[in-house]
Amino acid sequence: MGRPPCCDENGLKKGPWTSEEDQKLVKYIQKHGHGSWRALPKLAGINRCGKSCRLRWTNYLRPDIKRGKFSQDEEQTILNLHAVLGNKWSAIAGHLPGRTDNEIKNFWNTHLKKKLIQMGFDPMTHRPRTDIFSSLPHLIALANLKELVDHHSWEEQAVRLQAEAIQMARVQYLQYLLQPLASNGTTNNNLNSSFMDMDSTISLLNSLSSMKDNFALSSPHQLDTPTQALGTSTLQSVPDSILFSHLPQLENPCTYQTPLNKDNMVQANEFTAFSQGENSPNSPWLASSSSTPSPSVAPPAETNSIDACSTSSYGGAPFAWPDLLLEDPLFHELS
């Protein structure tokens, strides 16, 4: 429709509010209520647009606003709600009395988002990230831990880290190769893509766990999936040069799109605990961890659909390699 912005009128003030303007606004609303925001500025004697007045009132001047730092409980609630609702700040604010959507949004962008990223989680999906660069802090932490225990040399660590990075790249590339499978003519794309993500995650976990145990780079995992069909040991045969030449093609490799299915929950929780580096009592991803009961929010729809799935098949759909995969030279090297 292209309605012009309400603040187009010339002569209306913008920018920071003065205490005088605040007083006028508070006084007017206390006496008359805000009524029509568009009409309010004139009636209150404020040289601003109604939108600006509404924002100032709802985000700053409202008497029921709780100022000050967010408590641990509030932080936990925001994390929980964001995992379910996403960036629905007003909906999240509805569960936090006295907090405005703007305040929560700012708190998220300046604190919580960074916190999640530092912990190796995708702040949008709340799931572990597997792309190499976002995982580097974990790899380094892992190497440092190992060093403390075993007193191995820096050179050994470097070799180990390099090997681990290559291993992760392999997993990532495999995930990239398998992406078309998840959307290749079957009826339940969400279901299939969840298998892809889970398998890659488990392969990655196995790789890291194995390294932790004996510096071996991988161990085969007993899952009846295409990932297993290729096998992590087969992955070891991928030449690094080919591998890294493919990496720039990866599109958003860190995103996990679907929840884990219930049959894989044990592995999923292990991975969650592992990824966090410690069993944080405040973990938003562990069901029993919250110190306060989570608000009753309906789970996302796809969570329910996953309940019906099984780890032993792809919903019964006949399996075939997609053309995109068959055309890839690396696929032929792998198989």
Add this chain to the structure above:
DNA sequence: AACACGTACAACCGCGGCTAT
């Protein structure tokens, strides 16, 4: 002390939903 850089947060902008005409 001066500067650069990072952080926090208030405020603005533009879009879309809803409602009245």
Add this chain to the structure above:
DNA sequence: AATAGCCGCGGTTGTACGTGT
């Protein structure tokens, strides 16, 4: 049914303040 206008929301920007060099 189409249009116009209001309101609320989410994304982005601007700026004050803090910290490190």
